Amino acid sequence: MSVKPIKRILLEMRPALDGYAGIPQETRLLFRGICTMKMFDVEGLLQTSHRFLVSGKKFYQNSDEHCADSVDLNRYSCVIISMETKPSSKPFDVIIRYLKKQRTAYILTFLSLVLPSLSTVTTFLFNARFFKDYIWRALFEKTLSAVDFELVTNRNYRVCTVPWNILQSAGLNSLAFTSNPAYPKLDTNDFDIFIAQTPFPGRVDKKTTLIVRYHDALPVLMPHTIANKSRHQATHYYALLSNINSGAYFACVSESTRKDLLRLFPEVKDRAVTIHNMVSHHYYVEGAEPVKAVRIIQTRLNLERPDVHPVFTDSQDRESFYQRHLNLNPFRYLLVVSTLEPRKNHIRLIEAWETIITELDPTLKLVFVGTVGWDIEALVEKMQPGIEHGRLFVLNNVPADELRVLYRNAAVTVCPSVAEGFDFAGVESISSGGVVLASDISVHREVYDGAAEYFDPYSTVHLVDALKKVLYDPEASTIRETLLSCAEDVSLRYRPEHLLPLWEQLLSRINYESKDITKETR
Numbered sequence: 265m266s267v268k269p270i271k272r273i274l275l276e277m278r279p280a281l282d283g284y285a286g287i288p289q290e291t292r293l294l295f296r297g298i299c300t301m302k303m304f305d306v307e308g309l310l311q312t313s314h315r316f317l318v319s320g321k322k323f324y325q326n327s328d329e330h331c332a333d334s335v336d337l338n339r340y341s342c343v344i345i346s347m348e349t350k351p352s353s354k355p356f357d358v359i360i361r362y363l364k365k366q367r368t369a370y371i372l373t374f375l376s377l378v379l380p381s382l383s384t385v386t387t388f389l390f391n392a393r394f395f396k397d398y399i400w401r402a403l404f405e406k407t408l409s410a411v412d413f414e415l416v417t418n419r420n421y422r423v424c425t426v427p428w429n430i431l432q433s434a435g436l437n438s439l440a441f442t443s444n445p446a447y448p449k450l451d452t453n454d455f456d457i458f459i460a461q462t463p464f465p466g467r468v469d470k471k472t473t474l475i476v477r478y479h480d481a482l483p484v485l486m487p488h489t490i491a492n493k494s495r496h497q498a499t500h501y502y503a504l505l506s507n508i509n510s511g512a513y514f515a516c517v518s519e520s521t522r523k524d525l526l527r528l529f530p531e532v533k534d535r536a537v538t539i540h541n542m543v544s545h546h547y548y549v550e551g552a553e554p555v556k557a558v559r560i561i562q563t564r565l566n567l568e569r570p571d572v573h574p575v576f577t578d579s580q581d582r583e584s585f586y587q588r589h590l591n592l593n594p595f596r597y598l599l600v601v602s603t604l605e606p607r608k609n610h611i612r613l614i615e616a617w618e619t620i621i622t623e624l625d626p627t628l629k630l631v632f633v634g635t636v637g638w639d640i641e642a643l644v645e646k647m648q649p650g651i652e653h654g655r656l657f658v659l660n661n662v663p664a665d666e667l668r669v670l671y672r673n674a675a676v677t678v679c680p681s682v683a684e685g686f687d688f689a690g691v692e693s694i695s696s697g698g699v700v701l702a703s704d705i706s707v708h709r710e711v712y713d714g715a716a717e718y719f720d721p722y723s724t725v726h727l728v729d730a731l732k733k734v735l736y737d738p739e740a741s742t743i744r745e746t747l748l749s750c751a752e753d754v755s756l757r758y759r760p761e762h763l764l765p766l767w768e769q770l771l772s773r774i775n776y777e778s779k780d781i782t783k784e785t786r
Contacts (some may be wrong), residue, residue, distance in 0.1 A: 266613025270305050271456040271771065273298060274472075277421070278428055279309040279461050280403040281347075283635065285601070285688055287479060290517075291461055292407040293542040296407060297728065299415050304771060307455075308403070309392055310343070311424040315351065316364070318342040322390035332391055342425055343390055357457040365430055372426075372434035376446040383448040385431070385466070387422040397600035407544050407664065409607045420459040424450065431465040432499040435506065444509065445502040457774060459515075463503035467510060473774045474512040476504075478536075478784050481524035482607070489607035489683070500590030508532055515539045515770060519688040520707035523524045524581050539766045541686045542710070543758040546664035549697035550672060557597075557673040561631060561665045564659040569636055572604075574651055589629075589654025597629035598731075599674035599698075600680070600687040604658075609680040609703065611719055614646050614656075616727040623656065624736055627677070630656045633667065671696035676734055679703060679712075682721045690716055691758050694751035699744050701730055714750040716750070717743070 275298065282290045298306040310317070321336055322344050332340070342747050348516040351361060358646035361597050392399045394418035398496035404416050432449055438446040449661045459475045468474050483490050483500035491495045514536040516522035519783050522538050566572050576582040582754045598617060610632065617630050630650060636658075650656025662670070671677055677693035679702040687708060694715045702708040719730035733741055756762060 269452070272454060273304050273306040273308050273459060273771070274422060274452055274455040275306055275458045275459045276311070276464070277403055277459050278311045278313065281312065284662070284667075285408045285692075287461055288389070289407045289544060290541050291476070292404050293544065293760060294767070296404075296408055296412055296416055297542070297760050297767060298490050298771075299419065300764070301768055301771075303768075306554075308421045309387065309417055309424060309458075310347070310421050311426075311428055313428045313654060315346065315421055317425045318346040319386075319425050320390040321489065322386075322388060326703045331458065332394055336391070337394060340390055340395060345612070345648050347402070365427070365433070366441045368426060368432035369430050369437060372448045373437040373446070376434060376448050377438055377441055380446070385424060385426050385448050387424050387451045390423050391418060392421050392422040392663060407546075409545060428465065434501065435465050435497075435502055439502070445506050447503070447506050451465075458587040458770060461505075463500055464512075465499065465503045465506075468652065469504070474507060474510060475770070476507050476512050476514050476775070478514045478516045478519050478525055480517075480683075481528060482683055482685065485524060486607065486683055489605070491605070494596060496710055501502070504528075510534060511535070513537075513770070513774060515767075517541050517716075518707050518710055520705075520710055521685045537770055538764075539763060539770065540758055541688065541691075542760045542763050543688065543691050543695055543755070544664055545673070547668050547692045547695035547755075549695075550668070552673050552697075553669065554595050554673050556669045558595055560662065560669060561590060561659065562586055562658050563663050564633075566636070566658045566660040566667065568660070572647065572651065573637065586656060592627060595629070596614070596625075596627065597631045599631050599633070599670055599677045599693075601671075601677070602645060602679075603634045603637040604632065604640050606639050607681055607683055609682050610643050611646050612721070612724055612727060613678055613680045614650070615724045616731060618650075619724070619728045620731055620735075624732070626771050631670065631674070632657070633659045633662050633670065635660055660752060667692070668696045671698040674698055676701050676731070678720060679708060680727070680732075681705070684708070686711060691755060694748075695749070695755040695758075697746055697748070699734060701734055713754050715747055717747060765784055 275295050277291060279287045282288045295306065295308060298304055350611065374381060399417045400413055427583050435447040436446040444632055448466055449467040450466045455472050457473050457475060458468050459477060461477045483497045487493055487497045514525060516525060516536055516538050517540060519538045522536050525536055526533055574585055600613060604610060621628050645655055667729060671693040676699045677689060677702060679687055681687060681703055683705060684707045690702055692734045693700050700712060700715040700716040702712055702718055703719040705721065709780045717730055719725040734740055734748055
C-alpha cells in the first residue's frame, strides 16, 4: 500500500500580529488546526503590512534546522527587533523611509513587468524553536490555549522582508503600463500550497498552489463603507484579479461570501468552496455573573480616545461615576462587539436603544466592544450624551475570557450590520449562552440560523420592535428559551473539530502538479 507524500504548506501569519478576534483569530486557529493534520507539514510566513524586516537565514545555509550558532541566533533576534520596533517619527527618518518604500515598489514593478523571473521576493528561515516565547506571545497567545504552546512553536517560520503594502504598490504601479496587474513573485519553491488570508499581492512558484481565505467582497461591492477607500478598493480588486488568473483556489468564510465572489468572477466556481470560520475554545456556556461583567466594563473602558469615554477630573471622580452608573441591581445592558465603523450600523442601534430607555427601561445600558475605526464622526457625536450620562460604554482590548463573560451576562447581543462576510460576534455569543438579535441579512441567516431573532437593518422601528420582543414582551422568556435551544447545535458547526475535516478535504484535493488550470490573462 503506497503512502501519500506529506504536502508542505506555507500559511500567511501577518493578521495574527493584530487583535483578538476576526481574521487574526481565524489565522491562529487555522495554523493550529493544520499542525494537527498528519499529512501536512505547515510553516508560517512572517511579514508585516508596513515595516521592512531583517532577513532570517537562507535555508540552504542550514544543514540542520534544529541547530544554530551565535550568528544565526543573533540574526533571528534582529528579526524580532525589526518586527517589534516602531519606526522613528523624526521628519528626516520619515522621509528616508518613504523614499525607500517608493524605490522598492518601483524596482519590483519594473522587474515584474520586464524581467519577471528576477522579481522573486526571497523568504528566509526563522527558527522558532529558539524563540518560542516570542512566537507564542506575538502570534498565538490571544486565541490559543496554553496546551497548544509546543504544537505551534515547534514549527519553522519564513520571513518576508518586504512589507505586504509594498507588494500591493508594486502591482498597482504596473497598471500604468498594462491592464492586468503584474505582481512580484514570492519565493514558495519549497511548498506545495500557500494559504493567504486575503487576496494576495503576489505570484507563487509554479509548483505551489495558492489558496485565498476569502472573507468578503465588501471593498468592491460596498466601497463607501471601507477605510482608505480608493486604495483599499484597488488593492483588493487587482490582487483578487491576479489570484483568479493564476489559478488560485478560494476558501470562502460563508456561502454568502462565495456568492459575492462568483458575482464578480463566475469563472472561479469550481475553485471556490465554503468553509466557515472557526470559533475559539474560549467561548462556552457558564453561569451568569453580572458582577464580573461590571468589573470588566470598568477595567476595559477605552481611555485612548477622549471622545469615547467620560471626562474624569481625578480618580475619585472616576470611582464616583462608576458607583452611580454601574452599581445597579440588576445591571442590564445591550452588547455590540465590532469595530466602530459605518457598516456596523451603530447609529441605528443607538436610536433604537434611546427609544427603549425613554419609553420602557431607563436603566438599560449599551456596551460597545471594539477598536475605533474610520468615518465615525457622526457616530461619536451620537454617542456623546450616553457616554456623559453613564449609559453608554466603549471598551477595547477585551480578552476572549472576559468577552465570554460579557456575552453571557448581556440582556442581548445585537449584531446590527448592514453587510458582513461572516460576523463572529453572534456565534461567540450563542456559544457563550447569550441571546442574539441580528440584522436580517443573508449571511446572518446562514450563520446564525434559528439561534437569533432578526430585524430589518434599515428600520429603526423594526429594531425597536425586535428589542421589545426579546426583552419586554409577555412571551419574551419563551422566545429567549427557543433561541437558546437552537444555540448549542448551531454553535457546534463552528468548532474546529467540525471544520478542520473540511480543510483537510480541500488540502488533500489540491494537486500542486495540476497547475494547468491557470487561467489565461483576462
